[in-house]
Amino acid sequence: MSWLKKILYLCLIGLVLAVFTVAGAYWYVKDDLPDVSLLQDVRLQTPMRVFTADGELMSQFGEQRRIPLTLEEMPPQLIEAFLATEDSRFYEHPGFDVIGMMRAAIVVASTRDAKQGASTITQQLARNFFLTREKKVIRKIKEIFLAVRIEQLLTKDEILELYLNKIELGHRAFGVGAAAQVYFGKTVDELTLDEIAIIAGLPQAPSVLNPVRSPVNARNRRNIVLGRMLAMNYITEQEYREALQAPVISRRHGAQITASAPYVAEMVRQQVVDMFGEDYAYSAGLQVYTTITKPIQDAARRSLQQNLYDYDERHGYRGPQTQLWTAVANGTEPEPAWQETEILNYLSEHTTLEDLHHAVVVAVEEQEARVLLADGRQQTLPWDGLKWARRFINDQRQGHAPKQAADILQPGMHIRVRHNGDHWQLSQEPEATSALVAIDPNTGAIQALVGGFSFAQSQFNRATQAKRQAGSTIKPFIYSAALEHGYTLASIVNDAPIHHWDQGAGIAWRPRNSPAVYDGPIRVREALAKSKNVVSVRLLRGVGIDATIQHLRNFGFAESDLPRNETLSLGSASLTPLELTAGYAVFANGGFLIDPYVIERIYNEEGELIYQHQPKIACRDCLERPEPSANGQAHADGDAEAQLAQLFASLDPVPEKPQSEASNQAVRVLSEQNAFLIREALKSSVWGGGNWNRGTGWNGTAWRVQSLQRRDISGKTGTTNDSKDTWFAGFNSQLVGVAWVGFDDANRSLGRATWNANLGRDQSSGVEAGARTALPAWLEFMRVAMKDMPADQVETPSGISSVRIDLETGLLTRANDHTSSFEYFLRGTEPSQYAQPGSPAFSFDEDDPSTELLELFD
Known part of the structure; x- marks a missing residue:
């Protein structure tokens, strides 16, 4: 009994010491223990996600990848896997596991190895939220006390749910939802048992x-x-054995992107960071909805890329990326072909760019070649996928058309191939680049935007960052200024070469048409549709540079981008595609300056709306209609002095109804009548004029747009000197789109393509220009974008009249045949005289500005 008493006394003393030790430890660390009540309102850091207007995921930004899930959304086997591995008595202990701690102590004492862990799930949660991973006794004590507090504050299920969403699982994946996506590209409910076990072991x-x-x-x-x-009876013996046999197949997956719009996503990222700061933007779980939709954006991307492929193939094949082995002797012995395993190992080091696949040529027949792709498949390149590939010499010259596959390829070549929808074909990474932008002209909402061939290739957004010379796409704005200063669409201007001596520079400036065809006296409408350079210069002279620049500023163009000389009329102004698109929107919406935007609304992680864009809307019925301009009235009077006075008069402000700062009405910067007249003139750029049966028919530069079979589209091509920049801008009242093609090196010309005998009529050859190089991308995009778009119902604004004119003189006519046509005029500017047979020939005096505008008089 004495020994029993001694044992009882020792146990009692030990218990008292243990109580005092625990109390002392708690007293020592209590001031350093954080407030675990924060877990009741915990905000898990989740990345910013960017969506299209139709709910497709465009991109995700943030250091930590996390997909928060409720416990009910997690598969039972996934939960059981973590319990079996990390804390089998989770639902039994008070936050710390005495049995587990004793087991760990025994392991440490017997092996002197401290790798055996004893932390419960609750302790791990405490450490992940409040503590560091340093292996010190004091940290372990804090961890235990925090775990007990957490168990008192939260239910077991709440603790487990927080843990499974918080735990770090590698590759910036936090929580089981993110791990399933990162490692297997799946949602948690799609995971197999072996995949669940892999995640639970992390x-x-x-x-x-x-x-x-x-x-x-x-x-x-x-x-x-x-x-x-298996030991805890969570799975059967059969499930265990099947999972053991499953191969480990994994690669790093990004977010489940369902809409490819990386240039738009980057624009959004920059704007959101500017609005909220980096910390909040990247971790607050923001959901950003944009103005673009997936089908329209996909059409823009595909059209731009295919157009670049077409341009690249017109100019020839630049050769393989490398030659892995030489199968054909050139004075030396042929090298042995690589084995398939060697080729696949080599190809695995190269990543696919867009739809361009890396491949190695393994066999060449007479008019086909066989290639091995990185995924192990062999594909045949038929002659239709090879015959384009004549040799690239330079941007201006190409070699002879190939006659057989061996003229192009040899076994051992590392090449790029793509599938064009019908067959696999030889391809290459385009060197030229492009941008395409489309906006709603009535709100400024960006409908589609592509800033280059591939964001992976270059993150430089040419749609918003590349200021390039506008070429002839500037002309509608020059003509608009002319309409404000007395010209009409029927005014006759001399389309003849200009020889202007610059006294200061000691040289002559000789602007020329492209092509160098001169029609002599020509109506303003026809000159714009045919993009006559010298007419644009004469109109600029008639209006004056200062007045013209002031007018162009109304379209949102920065004065610093507008050269203060006559080259302005030919497109020497430097603009981004987005700026040019916004400028054309003024014509499309009837005279209002809108502000392009891409972010529609933003929600926080609780789904609360925290930002809603309020666009300035072009509303034609919201403002008082301006009175028709009196400009050009002197034309009807036939007063030459008054004509000259009006030509050089300053620009009259456009009347508008006063607006409050809170108004969502866009500012009117152009009269509705002026915008209407330019729209109508630019329709002639598409449909031309004259009578083909009578031999007087003519095409505008945008005649290819006729294939859309829409009469509501206005458009303008643009090409700069030496074809360094090519453009097309086209629109109706519902959509404005601009396409640009060029090289990032602004000094490099797009050149010309000669005829390829292998392609027959299925090609485009000649000098690269807006109509040939940029318009096709716009055209293919609009086939999709305007497919279900109803045609504009053309409304003639008040203050516009229509009279029949003589097509040669621009005067009134009584004829009703191919020599005449109806023309629109600002009321009061209609011609007052009739064309007479045998009228005197035109005469021009280059030194007399009055001859820039011609009228015939009785």
Whole structure:
């Protein structure tokens, strides 16, 4: 009994000491313990996600990838796998596991190895939220006390849900939802048992156990997890054995992007960071909805890329990326072909760019070649996929058309191929680049935007950052200024070469038409549709440079981008595609300056709306209609002095109804009548004029747009000197689109393409220009974008009249045949005289500005 008493006394003393030790430890650390009540309102850091207007995921931004899930959304096997591996008595202990701690102590004492862990899920949660990973006794004490507090504050299910969403699982994946996406590209409910076991095995050491970095380590750890699940009867023997046999197949997956619009996503990222700051933008779970839709954006991307392929193929094949072995002797012995395994290992080091696949030529027949792709498939390149590939010499010259596959390819060549929808074909990464923008002209909402061939190739957004010379796309704005200063669409201007001596420079400036065809006296409408350079110069002279620049500023163009000389009339102004698109929107919407935007609304992680864009809307019925301008009235009077006075008069302000700062009405910068007249003139750029049966028919520069079979489209081509920049701008009242093609090196010309005998009529050859190089991208995009768009119902604004004119003189006519046509006029500017047979010939005096505008008089 004495020994029993001694044992009882020792136990009592030990218990008292233990109580005092725990109390002392708590007293020592209590001031350093954080407030675990924060877990009741915890905000898990989640990335910013960017969506299209129709709800497709465009991109995700943030250091930590997390997909928060409720416990009910997680598969039972996934939860059981973590319980079996990390804390089998989770639902039994008060936050710390005494049995587990004793087991760990025994392991440490017997092996002197402290690798055996004893932390419960609650302790791990406490450490992940409040503590560091340093292996010190004091940290372990804090961890235990915090775990007890957490157990008192939250239910077991709440603790487990927080843990499974918070745990770090490697490759910036936090939580099981993100891990399923990152490692397997799946949602948690799509995971197989072996994949679940791999994820459940990661918390021990995510950096070395993840299946991307080390499939072997991941498999070994998976098998341990499966063994514990079997021991706890969470899975059957058959499930265990099947999962053990499954191969470890994993690669790093990004977010499940369903809409490809990286240039738009980057624009959004920059704007959101500017609005909220980086910390909040990247971790607050913002959901940003944009103005673009997936079908329209996809059409823009595909059209731009295909157009670049077409341009690139017109100019010839630049050759393979490298020659892996030489199968044809050139004075030396042929080299042995690589084995398939060697080729696949080589190709695995190269990543696909857009739809361009890396491949190696393994056999060449008479008019086809066989290639091996990185995924192990062999594909045949038929002659239709090869015959374009004549040799590239330079931007201006190409070699002879090939006659057989061996003229192009040899076994051992590392090449690029793509599938064009019908067959595989030889291809190459385009050197030229492009941009395409489309906006709603009534609100400024960006409908589609592509800033280059590939964001992976270059993150430079040419749609918003590349200021390039506008070429002839500037002319509608020059003509608009002319209409404000007395000209009409029927005014006759001399389309003849200009020889202007610059006294200061000591040289003559000789602007020329392209092509160098001169029609002599020509109506303003026809000159704009045919893009006559010298007419644009004469109109600029008639209006004056200062007045013209002031007018162009109304379209949102910065004065610093507008050269103060006559080259302005030919497009020497430097503008971005987006700026030019916004300028054309003024014509499309009837005279209002809108502000392009791409972010429609933003929600926080709770789904609360925290930002809604309020666009300035072009509303024609919201303002008082301006009175018709009196400009040009002197034409009807036939007063030459008054004509000259009006030509050089300053621009009259456009009347508008006063607006409050809170109004969502866009500012009117152009009269409705002026916008209407330019729209109508630019329709002639598409449909031309005259009578083909009578031999007087003519095409505008945008005649290819006729294939859309829409009479509501206005358009303008643009090409700069030496074809360094090519443009097309086209629109109706519902959509404005601009396409640009060029090289990033602004000094490099797009050149010309000669006829390829292999392609027959299915090609475009000649000098690269807006109509040939940029318009096709716009055209193919609009086939999709305007497919279900109803045609504009043309309304003639008040203050506009229509009279029949003589097509040669621009005067009134009584004829009703191919020599005449109806023309629109600002009321009061209609011609007052009739064309007479045998009228005197035109005469011009280059030194007399009055001859820039011609009228015939009786």
